[in-house]
Structures are given as structure tokens and as C-alpha cells.
Amino acid sequence: MSxxxxxxxxxxxxxxxxxxxxLSLSVIPWGILCGSLAIARGFTELEAFLxxxxxxxxxxxxxxxxxxxSGTPLTTVLFSAFIIxxxxxxxxxxxxxxxxxxxxxxxxxxxxxxxxxxFALSAHNKAxxxxxxxxxxxxxxxxFYVCWITWNVIGIIAxxxxxxxxxxxxxxxxxxxFISLVIPSITxxxxxxxxxxxxxxxxxxxxxxxxxxxxxxxxxxxxAGFFTSELLKRSKALKVRGEIKALEETQ
Amino acid sequence: MNIITIxxxxxxxxxxxxxFLEPMLPLKIGPKIKSLxxxxxxxxxxxxxxxxxxxxxxxxxxxxxDPYLAAAAVAVIAxxxxxxxxxxLGISLCVFALLQVxxxxxxx
Numbered sequence: 001m002s003x004x005x006x007x008x009x010x011x012x013x014x015x016x017x018x019x020x021x022x023l024s025l026s027v028i029p030w031g032i033l034c035g036s037l038a039i040a041r042g043f044t045e046l047e048a049f050l051x052x053x054x055x056x057x058x059x060x061x062x063x064x065x066x067x068x069x070s071g072t073p074l075t076t077v078l079f080s081a082f083i084i085x086x087x088x089x090x091x092x093x094x095x096x097x098x099x100x101x102x103x104x105x106x107x108x109x110x111x112x113x114x115x116x117x118x119f120a121l122s123a124h125n126k127a128x129x130x131x132x133x134x135x136x137x138x139x140x141x142x143x144f145y146v147c148w149i150t151w152n153v154i155g156i157i158a159x160x161x162x163x164x165x166x167x168x169x170x171x172x173x174x175x176x177x178f179i180s181l182v183i184p185s186i187t188x189x190x191x192x193x194x195x196x197x198x199x200x201x202x203x204x205x206x207x208x209x210x211x212x213x214x215x216x217x218x219x220x221x222x223x224a225g226f227f228t229s230e231l232l233k234r235s236k237a238l239k240v241r242g243e244i245k246a247l248e249e250t251q
Numbered sequence: 252m253n254i255i256t257i258x259x260x261x262x263x264x265x266x267x268x269x270x271f272l273e274p275m276l277p278l279k280i281g282p283k284i285k286s287l288x289x290x291x292x293x294x295x296x297x298x299x300x301x302x303x304x305x306x307x308x309x310x311x312x313x314x315x316x317d318p319y320l321a322a323a324a325v326a327v328i329a330x331x332x333x334x335x336x337x338x339x340l341g342i343s344l345c346v347f348a349l350l351q352v353x354x355x356x357x358x359x
Contacts, residue, residue: 054260
């Protein structure tokens with residue numbers, strides 16, 4: 001590999017870590033909570049560590065720790081994890097055409113690291129095209145993984161002595177990072193319709209304690225955005241047709 | 252026993268992320284579905300942050316001076332105007348912290 005190429009990849013890797021940094025920092029309270037909750041609920045240090053190392057999913061970790069410690073049947077635990085994880089199917093579907101023909105190591109790597117946060121950085125059109133952008137995504141995802149493990153380990157070590165940081169309202173940091181990722185992407189009416197529908201439905205479904213709240217709100221919002229863009233296209237086409245007709249009549 | 256459960260959980264989270272990246276899976280994404288999927292990012296991300304901002308203790312936030320609501324409004328405006336993650340984070344977290352302190356000061 002030439003030196004300039006190597007340099008370009010190194011730069012891409014650095015940018016990946018840097019772009020992920022606000023997201024990695026905003027999950028500090030959740031990471032610490034995951035680690036300390038596992039200890040508080042009677043998991044051994046090894047189990048708590050394996051949980052973050054292998055499962056690597058904040059909301060799944062929090063829910064299954066509570067379920068497992070209260071003696072819930074295995075099938076219920078696994079089913080709950082499946083429901084919470086189901087939004088990731090959507091991420092895989094979105095990235096499928098870009099990833100499926102890549103060598104195994106990239107597929108497995110991106111697949112393992114594909115959190116909400118990595119998806120947030122990889123959902124735009126150009127993402128993951130070419131090796132430089134792959135290096136960018138992999139290092140962004142890997143840096144998030146390392147940070148998440150670190151926050152969890154702090155929680156595991158602190159155990160019961162750690163106050164619940166989320167009760168201080170530190171979960172607000174997650175909301176803000178997502179706000180600052182979404183707002184710049186809303187550049188047209190269909191995107192605005194999508195975001196507003198998703199927001200309204202996710203709040204409604206959550207208040208109704210609907211289990212698949214996130215997935216259903218997202219899919220319905222995507223459908224709303226899609227139909228808005230189709231309607232806009234159609235009305236534009238009609239307008240053009242009308243103008244052509246008017247031109248023909250004047251001639 | 253817990254360790255086996257953890258390994259099974261890992262299989263679930265990994266397969267949910269990896270499944271559609273697998274080339275052996277016989278699935279072709281048509282242009283309509285592709286266009287539908289292009290709306291996934293604003294949909295999912297908004298569906299994640301709205302409940303954090305608008306739901307407090309299992310019910311809708313009722314007060315307009317709620318720190319979450321007010322600081323989120325600041326974040327939306329800041330992000331719209333500057334498009335910078337860091338500026339948005341900085342200013343809205345400051346507003347949020349000030350309102351939290353103000354709120355707890357009022358309580359005492």
C-alpha cells in the first residue's frame with residue numbers, strides 16, 4: 001500500500017472516531033447504569049462484562065438484566081431482546097445493497113457494530129461507498145464499542161456505589177445528539193412529514209405501552225414520507241403536463 | 252446458566268444487525284422499497300428522541316418550562332441555524348443545566 005493511501009485511511013479513521021465522539025460521550029450515563037445495574041442485580045463481574053462485550057446493546061442490556069434477575073423464563077427474556085432489537089433489521093435493510101457484496105470481514109464488522117449511533121452516521125447516500133468510507137464507518141463503530149465497554153466497566157467497578165446518573169436528567173444528552181443529527185437532514189417536505197409522524201407516533205405508542213413502539217412508529221413514518229414524496233412528484237408531473245398543453249394550445 | 256443466556260442474547264442482537272447484510276439471503280430491494288428506506292434515518296432517530304423529551308414518568312410532559320422541552324426547543328433552533336453538533340450540544344446542555352438548577356432551587 002502506498003504511503004498516501006495509508007495516510008488517507010488513517011485520516012478517515014481519525015475522522016470516524018471524531019465524528020462519533022459526541023455520540024460516545026452522550027451515552028456515558030446509560031453505559032454506567034448498565035454496568036452498575038448488572039452488579040446491583042446480582043450478576044458476577046464476569047457475567048456483567050460478557051454482557052457488554054457480546055450483547056453490546058444498551059436498551060437490551062437494561063431490560064434483560066431486570067428480567068433475568070427476577071427469574072423470568074428464558075423464552076420471555078429472549079423474546080423481549082428480540083423485540084427491542086428488531087429495529088436493527090431496518091438498518092440492515094437500508095445498508096444491504098452497499099454491504100452485501102463486500103468481503104466477509106467488512107460485513108461481519110459493520111454487522112456487529114451496527115448500533116443506532118453507527119446507523120445515524122451511515123444512513124446518508126455516500127456513506128460506506130469505497131474503502132475510505134468503510135474505514136471511516138468501521139473506526140467510528142469500533143470507537144463507540146470501546147467507549148461503551150469503558151462506561152460499562154466503570155459501572156461494574158463502581159457497582160452499587162454509583163448513583164443513577166439518568167435520574168439527574170443526563171439522558172437528555174442522547175436526545176440532543178439525535179436532534180443535532182436529524183435536524184440538518186430535514187431539507188424537504190417529505191423528510192419533515194417523516195420526522196413529525198415518527199415523533200408523534202413514537203410518543204403515542206410509548207404512552208400506550210406498545211411493545212414494538214419504535215419499529216412501528218418508524219415504518220409508518222417512512223411510509224408517510226414516501227407517499228408525500230410520491231404525491232409531490234405526481235403534482236409536479238401534472239403541472240408540467242398542464243404547461244405543455246397550454247403551450248401547444250397557444251401555438 | 253447466566254452465561255448461556257448471555258451468549259443466546261448476543262446471537263439475537265448480532266443476527267438482528269447482520270441478517271440483511273448477508274448476501275446468501277435471497278432478497279432484492281426494488282426501487283420503490285429503496286425510496287421508502289431512504290426515509291429511515293429521520294424516522295428512527297426522531298422516534299428515539301421524541302419520547303425522551305416529551306414523556307416524563309409515563310405521561311406527557313405538561314409544563315412548557317420543563318427543562319427537557321425548553322432545552323430541546325433550543326437544540327432544534329440551534330441545529331437548524333448552525334448545523335453544528337458541538338454548538339447545538341453546548342448551548343442546549345447549558346440551557347438544560349440552568350433550568351434543572353433553577354427548578355430544584357424553586358423546590359426548596
